[in-house]
Structure formats: C-alpha cells, structure tokens
Amino acid sequence: MNTTESNFIELSKGLQKRIHALVDESLADIQGQIIPFIDEDTESNVRYRTNDVINQLIRGDFTVDDRDGGIYVEANDCITIRLSSSDWNKAVDVLASRTSDKAKDLKIERLERQLKESLNY
Numbered sequence: 001m002n003t004t005e006s007n008f009i010e011l012s013k014g015l016q017k018r019i020h021a022l023v024d025e026s027l028a029d030i031q032g033q034i035i036p037f038i039d040e041d042t043e044s045n046v047r048y049r050t051n052d053v054i055n056q057l058i059r060g061d062f063t064v065d066d067r068d069g070g071i072y073v074e075a076n077d078c079i080t081i082r083l084s085s086s087d088w089n090k091a092v093d094v095l096a097s098r099t100s101d102k103a104k105d106l107k108i109e110r111l112e113r114q115l116k117e118s119l120n121y
Helices: 003-033 035-059 085-097 101-119
Strands: 071-075 079-083
Touching: 003 035, 035 071, 071 085, 079 085, 085 101
Parallel strands: none
Antiparallel strands: 071 079
C-alpha cells in the first residue's frame, strides 16, 4: 500500500469518527431539546380533547346508536368516542349521587323509557 492510499484511509477513518460524533451530538440535542416539547404538546392535546368530549356530553351533543345503545361523541371532528350504555349509566350514577333529587328523577325516567323501548323490540 502506498503512502497516498494510507493517508486516504487514515483521513477516512478520522472523518468517520467525527461524523459519528456529530450525529451522536445532534441526536442528543434533538432528544434533549425537541422531544420534551412533543411530549408536552401531546399531553396538552389529550387534555383539550378530553375536556371537549366531557363538554359535549354535558351539552347533550352526542349520538345514541339505537342498534347497540352506544353513546357516540365526535371529538374535534377527528375522533369518535363510544361509551356503552353501561359506561353512560355509571357516569349518570356518579353525577346523580352528587346532585339533587331532580337528576335522580330524570335518570329514573330515562331508564323507564329505555325499558319500554327494549320491550317494544
């Protein structure tokens, strides 16, 4: 092997080491400086969407599927969330236990209506 070839090989090895070091440093920068913001943004988006779904349920802005009794909420026009009638009843139970008798009366009326509808099928 001649001197030029040896020099080239040595320069290539040195360049590879520096490139690896730069890539490692760049990845560390990305991991340390950018990823925390992505995680924080994702968490904020989840909170925002959850809050929106709860507000839609409170407003009555949902669809009830007569075939399966599921409650469907479309969150921010991008995700559809399904609550089973059992999930819905549990939520109503918790709310009714913390509110006036009027809420309990409304729940009883709703359950009676569901019972009558199921008997008609």
